[in-house]
Structure formats: C-alpha cells, structure tokens
Amino acid sequence: MxxxxxxxxxxxxxxxxxxxxxxxxxxxxxxxxxxxxxxxxxxxxxxxxxxxxxxxxxxxxxxxxxxxxxxxxxxxxxxxxxxxxxxxxxxxxxxxxxxxxxxxxxxxxxxxxxxxxxxxxxxxxxxxxxxxxxxxxxxxxxxxxxxxxxxxxxxxxxxxxxxxxxxxxxxxxxxxPGIESIEKNTYLTRNQLETELGMEFARHIFLITYHPETLSNQTEQSVDQLLLALEEIKDTTFIFTKANADEKGRLINQKVEDFVKKHRESSSLYSSLGQKKYLSLLKEANLVIGNSSSGLLEAPYLSTPTVNIGDRQKGRECPPSVINSKPRYNEILKAINKALDFDFVKNDVRIFxxxxxxxxxxxxxxxxxxxxxxxxxxxxxx
The missing domain is CATH 3.40.50.2000 (Glycogen Phosphorylase B;)
Known part of the structure; x- marks a missing residue:
C-alpha cells in the first residue's frame, strides 16, 4: 500500500x-x-x-x-x-x-x-x-x-x-532545497528575458523584493527610504516582485506601484514571475535588494550580491556577499556601492x-x- x-x-x-x-x-x-x-x-x-x-x-x-x-x-x-x-x-x-x-x-x-x-x-x-x-x-x-x-x-x-x-x-x-533549483534550472539569456518581459534592460538590473517587518512599526518609513535611495540610481532597470500577504504587505505594494508608475521606462512590478524567469533574473541581475530570503540563499550561488535591508532576516546565517543595511536612505546607497564591488572569486559563498x-x-x-x-x-x- x-x-x-x-x-x-x-x-x-x-x-x-x-x-x-x-x-x-x-x-x-x-x-x-x-x-x-x-x-x-x-x-x-x-x-x-x-x-x-x-x-x-x-x-x-x-x-x-x-x-x-x-x-x-x-x-x-x-x-x-x-x-x-x-x-x-x-x-x-x-x-x-x-x-x-x-x-x-x-x-x-x-x-x-x-x-x-x-x-x-x-x-x-x-x-x-x-x-x-x-x-x-x-x-x-x-x-x-x-x-x-x-x-x-x-x-x-x-x-x-x-x-x-x-x-x-x-x-x-x-x-x-532552493540550491537544487539553481543547479537544475535552465536559464533564460538576457535577450530572452527582455523578450519574455517585453522590455529593454538598462546597463544594470536590480531585482527588488521588500516584505513587511512584522515585528516593527517602521515598515512604511523603511520602504520610503528604499524607494528614495533608488531615485538616485541611474542607468538601471528596477524589477520589483510583490510583497507577501502579511500585515502591511499591501501598503508596500501600493508604494511600489506608485514608484513604477512614476518610472515606467526603468521599472516594473510583478505579482509572480514563475521559477524559471525569477531565477534567470536573479542570475542576470547586478544586485538583489530588499529583505527576501532568496537574497541570502539563492543569490550567492548565482554570483549575485545582495543588499539586505533592516531586521527581517536578522540572525539568519548568510554568506559574505550579503551586505546588511539599516533602512535609511544614505546607508542603503552605501550598501549598494559596497555590494556591487563584491569579489565572488575571493570569497566562499556556498554555505547551504x-x-x-x-x-x-x-x-x-x-x-x-x-x-x-x-x-x-x-x-x-x-
């Protein structure tokens, strides 16, 4: 049986x-x-x-x-x-x-x-x-x-x-388990991703997912600081995925939607990209930003640095390619510059x-x- x-x-x-x-x-x-x-x-x-x-x-x-x-x-x-x-x-x-x-x-x-x-x-x-x-x-x-x-x-x-x-x-x-998906996934090229998403990428690609910090009352201020920092970044395509259905998740999604409407040429928001497109974007991206666990677990295996904002993932084991930042405009910008300079050749990031x-x-x-x-x-x- x-x-x-x-x-x-x-x-x-x-x-x-x-x-x-x-x-x-x-x-x-x-x-x-x-x-x-x-x-x-x-x-x-x-x-x-x-x-x-x-x-x-x-x-x-x-x-x-x-x-x-x-x-x-x-x-x-x-x-x-x-x-x-x-x-x-x-x-x-x-x-x-x-x-x-x-x-x-x-x-x-x-x-x-x-x-x-x-x-x-x-x-x-x-x-x-x-x-x-x-x-x-x-x-x-x-x-x-x-x-x-x-x-x-x-x-x-x-x-x-x-x-x-x-x-x-x-x-x-x-x-x-996410590491197995990385090893077995077949990846879309940059050109294929542009075709799939119907957009032309800029020189850099930032993949961004910001979820609520459900033990904090600073979620609204934190996402405001993140979006304010992104305003300073030039020649970059911002690809957002929606926050989870947690407390204040819809507030985050609304703020991101407003940002995308203001920057239609350089940004887009997706409810779900699907595993293949998401991992392909994770591989092609120059940087992952936000507080999603994928920035700590999967991104390092694809040689993509991460800016991890705030305390949502605080305490979790993470490789050196993850640069932690306080949810403040100037700190986020410093972390972005530091992450983009990370050397994957000199550092072991495969800890999972x-x-x-x-x-x-x-x-x-x-x-x-x-x-x-x-x-x-x-x-x-x-």
Missing amino acids: KRRVCVVTGTRAEYGLLYWILRELQHDEDIELQIVVTGMHMSPEFGLTYKQIERDGFMISEKLEMLISSDTSSGITKSMGLGLIGFADMFDRLKPNLLILLGDRFEALAAAQSAMISRIPIAHIHGGEITMGAIDDSIRHAITKMSNLHFVSTEGHRRRVIQLGEQPSTVYNVGA GSGNISKKIVKIIKNHQDLTSYKKFYDWEE
Missing part, C-alpha cells in the same frame, strides 16, 4: 523551493503524493499561482481559500482561523500518513496545528533558523515543536533544532550545501516508515 504524503504550499516562493521535492515524490512508486494549495496561490491579487503548479504537471488534491483581503493583524489572524477549519476537513478527507511543511508562513502554522490535533506526523523543512525582525521566527519554532522529522540547511540550524528539544535522530542537515537534496529528503522519509505523532523531549546537554 502506498504511503500518502501531503505537501501544503501557500506562496510562489515556497512552491519554488518545494518543486524538486514534489517531483521526487511524484515519481516514487511507493508514495501517493497529495498537494494542497492555499493562501496567495488562490488569490487573483497575487497572480492565481496555483495555475503554474498545474502547468508544471502536478495534480492538486485540494484547494483551500483562507486568505482574507486585509493586511492587518486581525485579518491575518482570521485567515489562520479559516485555514484551521479548512485543514481539519481536508485532512479528514485526504487521510495523509505524513505532512510536509516548509518554512515559517502563517498558512503552514495553521496546517501544522490541524495535523497535530489529527495526529498526522509532520516533516518540517528549514527549521532552526532565526529571523528576528518578523513573527515568522516564532512561527518557525512553533512548527518545529509540532513536527516529528526535521530537514535543516546547515549544521548550526541542526544544533538549534536539537536545542529546542528535538531528538537528534530525527534532525537531518540536507542543505537548502549542494547536490540532490530532494533525493536525500525522500530517502530519509522512506526510512522513517514507522513515524508517529508521538514525541519525546530531548534534554540538551552542553
């Missing part, structure tokens, strides 16, 4: 990281893959990205509407409530033997809570990391404590998960592993056939 493995995805970025794991599960004869899409995937505002999952040849088992059109804390909490109700019914129908979750989104937290109550074992990817500027930090650790199997990206992250009381035999350092991470994860999952929802706390000893 095939083992039913359910994977939940709620955002375009998360799906990109899960892509090769889904492929590996899809082709395994001993596994019945169940895919549940929710959150931003189901929203016209964010591009109805569930359609890309279907175009990629995956069968979606369930679609869960849970995203309220509000970027307030109350709206996010209500979305989680809808998700908790929806996942309860969904898991009762699908009856998975294992649930796979990645990262630290509120959609994943709702899925984890429902699975825990339903006594469905959880495998969690990217635990043990720290992002001090966002509620994601607490969400990630909460999912860790509800999970039974852990796939982390560095040895330091493995140590931290064990420190949280997880049994060492259940915590595996497999590397970051390599190789067939999806194969490692699926093999480990299959080796844990007797996994149950029961957990025993591991007492950490220095």
